[in-house]
Amino acid sequence: MKHTGGASDQRAAVEVTKDKNGIDQVVLRNPHGASARVSLHGGQVLSWRTERGEELLFTSSKAIFKPPAAVRGGIPICFPQFGNRGTLEQHGFARNKIWVIDENPPPLNRNDSNGKAYIDLLLKPSEEDLKIWPHSFEFRLRVSLAADGNLTMISRIRNINGKQFSFSFAYHTYFSISDISEVRIEGLETLDYLDNLCHKERFTEQGDALTFESEVDRFYLSSSDVIAVFDHEKKRTFVIQKEGLPDVVVWNPWEKKSKAMVDIGDEEYKHMLCVDGAAIEKPITLRPGEEWTGRVELSVVLSS
Template sequence: MAAASSSSPSTPRPSSVEHTKVPTGLEKLLLREERGWSAEAIFKPPKAICCGIPICFPQFGTQGNLEKHGFARNRSWAIDDNPPPLPVNTAIKTFADLILKPSEEDLKIWPHSFEFRLRIALAPGGDLLLTSRIRNTNTDGRPFSFTFAYHTYLSVSDISEIRIEGLETLDYIDNLNEKERFTEQGDAIVFEAEVDKIYLDAPSKIAIIDHGKKRTYVLRKDGLPDTVVWNPWDKKSKIMQDLGDEEYKHMLCVEPAAVEKPITLKPGEEWKGRMEISVVPSSYCSGQLDPEKVLQG
């Protein structure tokens, strides 16, 4: 999934497939959709890209001494040419494994050895599955702790047309209110102003209903107890270099995460966190979608 962008007939847009090179000389392909990225997104390392699904590790947000959201999203990952096979009982045939290990510079700012394996898989119906495995490879016997999130940008018709089912009645940390803890009171999450909340002990399945596009994102997660919901709204969008002034209307971040309680690994231990995103056609306004069936099905 990717961030949204606003456009006009006078705004030139790149082709859906762009061939480019990174500063290291490696070639890469960028795949874009019409509303799949911010027109202001900066595609130059070490700046994190404001779209897609950045990986927040080993720190979420500013909850530590590292750069915001950690360094993993700003690093080059290696492709595993000989990855472990998929389970024999799965219908998934298309996948790639990426591996991240700390550089000498990384060890200076976060002195822990690790191996981070990210499996990206596509199901036959187009569902996207991300599985992260993080292993402590310290040789000095030291454990380490980290926080984590799939910083998922979703493209939406209009933020005022969005309704999230599955987070109602939960406790949340409000990052806009000195990180105080509150309990969600509404029967669903709707958007009328800037939102930056961490919902705690969130269910394994969440529905993001888009009335305008008559579709619903169904987000499933495992090993990630929290869910972050973020939209910068108009004032913050105007001061963000990599987001257009009006683009907040067409994007929403819903992020499976482990934030409130950091994950601790002893040497040799491994943690796994999984996210799956699927899209189903729906029109909640016309009664074609029963959110409870989506959440419980």
């Protein structure tokens, strides 16, 4: 199955392949040679490369690619919860399920499809899912790669239930970085955050930029819609633009926690940083028939 973009750009392509476990993956390519790879295991973006072939996302060398394990790296989708609460597994079940290609996606505006390579995926709850989280929903995900190499993810979650439900959500994005001690995040200054290393105690960010010298696990609340991650050594900046996602998760496990995790190398924490568009502090509540949209656009800016 292959699609192409508009008539002017016959080389924006979508190709479906299989991974070594026989799970479908979708490869998006733009006319300049940038690419993104999306697995139907979790609806998860596993790779995002520049036109020069540089990988922009981190995936652990010890990642497990066999369901129901979640893949450590790329962009896992955390739904219907972020974190660990109640009977649901950590970060919810969406990242562990096999999604399907949505053959009849509802129309999005032209900007979300024009000249882009894109794929529409769909997740509906199974009978097993309804036992652990008794809410009927349709989760539609569009992943698109634009001519400029920007990666956009649009999630639309509709309540097709007879009663309202609430959820939290995050695009748990693992950026590939040169070295954790060389990066800084801007756009979080003066924000309140909940510190997961201090029982979710609330603090206010004092610094002009966030830098790293130990484990960080925070939810920044009600942030602006643009966050930037500066990587001095690689001379590049990741820009995260988000809509419908008020919060930002910032996470790096550091050395001790990495050594306790089976699916990450002991030293790999140095080369990854999670910065997520999220909705956590105030869960999203949908009445029957209502739909929520959360959008993130990732771009990379090279500096001289």
